[in-house]
Amino acid sequence: MNSTIKRAEAAPVPGRKQQGAGLLKRMAKRYDLYLMLLLPIAFYVIFHYGPLYGLQIAFKNFNPARGILDSPWVGFTHFERFFDSYYFWRLLWNTISINLFSLLIAFPVPILLALLVNEIRSRTFSKLLQNITYIPHFISVVVIVGILQAMLSPSAGPVNQLIELFGGTPIRFMEEAGWFKTIFIGSNIWQNMGWQSIIYIAALSGVNPQLYEAAKMDGASRLRRIWHVSLPGIVPVIVILLILDVGQFMNVGFEKILLMQNSLNLESSDVISTFVYTTGILKGEYSYTAAIGLFNSLINLILLLLVNRFARKTSETSLW
Amino acid sequence: MEKVQKTSAPSDERLFDIVVYAIAAVLMVIVLYPLLFTVSASFSDPAKVLRGDVWLLPKGVNVDAYASILKNNRIWTGYGNSILYAVVGTSINILMTILAAYPLSRPDLPLRGGLMLFITLTMFFGGGLIPTYLLVRDLGMVDTMWALIVPGAIATYNLIVMRTYFQSSIPWELQEAAHMDGCSNWRLLVSIILPLSKPILAVMVLFYAVGHWNSFFNALIYIRDEAKYPLQLVLREILLISQSSQIDGGGVGLERQILLAESIKFAVIIVSSLPVLIMYPFVQKHFVKGVMIGSIKG
Numbered sequence: 001m002n003s004t005i006k007r008a009e010a011a012p013v014p015g016r017k018q019q020g021a022g023l024l025k026r027m028a029k030r031y032d033l034y035l036m037l038l039l040p041i042a043f044y045v046i047f048h049y050g051p052l053y054g055l056q057i058a059f060k061n062f063n064p065a066r067g068i069l070d071s072p073w074v075g076f077t078h079f080e081r082f083f084d085s086y087y088f089w090r091l092l093w094n095t096i097s098i099n100l101f102s103l104l105i106a107f108p109v110p111i112l113l114a115l116l117v118n119e120i121r122s123r124t125f126s127k128l129l130q131n132i133t134y135i136p137h138f139i140s141v142v143v144i145v146g147i148l149q150a151m152l153s154p155s156a157g158p159v160n161q162l163i164e165l166f167g168g169t170p171i172r173f174m175e176e177a178g179w180f181k182t183i184f185i186g187s188n189i190w191q192n193m194g195w196q197s198i199i200y201i202a203a204l205s206g207v208n209p210q211l212y213e214a215a216k217m218d219g220a221s222r223l224r225r226i227w228h229v230s231l232p233g234i235v236p237v238i239v240i241l242l243i244l245d246v247g248q249f250m251n252v253g254f255e256k257i258l259l260m261q262n263s264l265n266l267e268s269s270d271v272i273s274t275f276v277y278t279t280g281i282l283k284g285e286y287s288y289t290a291a292i293g294l295f296n297s298l299i300n301l302i303l304l305l306l307v308n309r310f311a312r313k314t315s316e317t318s319l320w
Numbered sequence: 321m322e323k324v325q326k327t328s329a330p331s332d333e334r335l336f337d338i339v340v341y342a343i344a345a346v347l348m349v350i351v352l353y354p355l356l357f358t359v360s361a362s363f364s365d366p367a368k369v370l371r372g373d374v375w376l377l378p379k380g381v382n383v384d385a386y387a388s389i390l391k392n393n394r395i396w397t398g399y400g401n402s403i404l405y406a407v408v409g410t411s412i413n414i415l416m417t418i419l420a421a422y423p424l425s426r427p428d429l430p431l432r433g434g435l436m437l438f439i440t441l442t443m444f445f446g447g448g449l450i451p452t453y454l455l456v457r458d459l460g461m462v463d464t465m466w467a468l469i470v471p472g473a474i475a476t477y478n479l480i481v482m483r484t485y486f487q488s489s490i491p492w493e494l495q496e497a498a499h500m501d502g503c504s505n506w507r508l509l510v511s512i513i514l515p516l517s518k519p520i521l522a523v524m525v526l527f528y529a530v531g532h533w534n535s536f537f538n539a540l541i542y543i544r545d546e547a548k549y550p551l552q553l554v555l556r557e558i559l560l561i562s563q564s565s566q567i568d569g570g571g572v573g574l575e576r577q578i579l580l581a582e583s584i585k586f587a588v589i590i591v592s593s594l595p596v597l598i599m600y601p602f603v604q605k606h607f608v609k610g611v612m613i614g615s616i617k618g
Contacts, residue, residue: 026430032505033423037435040420040474044439047471050455051447057454068454113347119340129344131604133351138596140534142552143589146559147354150361150585156372158357190351198611222336247444255537259560273449280450281541293448301445 058291071287078291087270095271095296098257099249102185107245109193111238114200115226130201133194145259148187149174174260177267184260184269188253199241200234207233239317246307250300272296362386362590366583385587388580395588397547398554401465405550406532409469413528414521416473417482422509424479425486426495443476453541467542468535468550475531478524481613485520486513523610526603530596551592559585 027034053068058078060071082088113133120126136144151157152173160170173179207230215225245252254273261269272292280289312318356376361369365380373379389395423429424436446452452471461467490513498508514521536552543549 023430026428030426030429030505033426033429036419036505036509037423040416040479041435041438043416043470043473044442047452047455047473048442048446051451052445053447054451054454055447057451062454116340116343116347119336120344121337125341125344129348131601132348134604134607135355135597135600136351138530138534138600139593140536140552140555142534142536142555142559143593146555146585146589147358149559150358151354156370156374158353158372158375161372161375190354194351195611198608202612222333258537259556276449277541281453286450286454290448290450293450297445297448304444 055290055294057287058294060287062287062290064286074287078288079295081288082292082295087275090267091270091272091275094268095250095273098181098184098271099252101181102188102252103242103245103249106185106189106192107242109189110196111200111234113193113197114204114234115230117197117201118204118230119222119226130194130197133197135194136191137195139191141256141259144187144191145256148183148260152183175262175264177265177269180260180265180268184253184257188256196241199237203234203237204230235315236317239311239315240319243304243307243311243319247300247304249303250296358586358589362583362586364583366579369586370579370582384580385583386591388584389587389591392584394546394549394554395551395558395591398549398551399592401548402533402551405465405468406529408465409472409532410525410528412469412473413475413478414524417475417479417524418509418514420474420479421482422486422513423505425483427487427492439476439479456542462542463544463548465548468532468538472531472538475528478527481610482517482520482524485517485613489520490516519606519609520613522603523606523613526599526607527610533596555588555592558588 057068057071059073059075060068061074062068063071117126117129120129139147152159154160154170154172159173164170171179173183211229211233212225215229220228251273254271257269257271258274258277261274273296276289276293276296279285280293308318308320357374360376360378361374362385363378363381363383364374365382366385368374368379420439424432424439426432429435447455456462456467456471461470494512495508498512503512534552536550536556539550539553540556543553
């Protein structure tokens, strides 16, 4: 340390040295800002980067008595066990399909809702629609699943009452694997479409009104104006939100899936994150499930990088 | 513009309007119906709810379910715990988020870009559930409220929203002038920045508080002692793993108890969502503002 300073003094590289010293000086002058950052940075180091350090147990046989560092290395054993397990493909398929269907079906809904709000001329009515569709966003997942059970109950739920009214037989929605994904995604749309439309509505209000006027002069119908003026106006926002959604691809709705899960619908509700919870936390197979979690995060990260790259090339909008 | 459209509106323009309003009306009904049904069912005679007689308005109006909630200690303990966790948690959230957001909003902070990167990276990659769980356990936080509060002390998204607000809404010249007058950064933050940031602080309090109130998963993995259960965990047991024995029937017959157990579910939903739903009309526009500020960055 001492010697480097001396050497720097002996053979000064003018530009760099000045820059370095300048930086330290500028930092010292604002030391109180770093003081403020002390706790937050400690928080990020401990609770965000700390678990990254702990992730090494994915390659070890973690033994709580020996601690993370002293547990023996086992290489890719846990990964191999996971890939060879009979439930690997089921977990992967459920995780991917639930998220893929969500992306395909649920992602466009808030955009359509925002376009609809934008077409409503009565301000009161449009505000009413917005305020009503925001409400479910504030209800907890536990309550949402509770309401779902009540609504879909085979004996007393209004949905099955309606089915019976039209001569059908009641369906045990919550207990049939075939219905799980539909119910999960449908109720997600119900809960979040209003809230997620806010950003699009804000973006739409920023579209230049003269564009609409010009389109109207050219004889464009309302639908055409939506297609050629409104939609292009919000494409950058759509792309950003799409990338952010893909960034959460493998994790979406974990808590709700866990609450909706039961032994009867497990076939289509068993996803990687719920498996990590039940096998890791409940059964204590920490190393094995840490490996599975790592696999999940890696796929997620790769997807994010791919989508971001694709977006940058095709639409010139991207996260970075 | 409106006027022109009205006078020259051809019939397909009108048709378009009708379709728009019709879809909007249907959407409102779809969103509101499950909520209204829940409210009605909570005020109805449980026997009628179970037979499926209730579909919109309450039948056989009574408040038995609410009365039995009043006697249920588990719910009130959970309520108290949730309030405690939400208050302490939100206070820590706000403090930590301010301490991070303000320095990072300063254009003259050396290494700002690197620090921001250090923080935003965590949005896209993390250790995952198991290493986090082991860390919290090793820190001795299991079965204490700190497990619910400290690991989530800062939500990175909220940090970015607040930083954006400080940057875009408080003139940098004002801060420079204060510096000229010899004002320290701490005083600047406390007596100039924060008083000017009340709207964003309100938004943050709401975001964090609702998050605490509604969260259940952290409590599920970290809290073992039932006396420390937050409301959502109690709710989960009543709503989703329901056993009629859990609910205090007050000495009535078994059949009646099962009925009450069913109807209490609706009442519990209402009682637990009440704090958020009551404040909703008052704070809804702040929430929306928060989302908008967040989107500026995008």
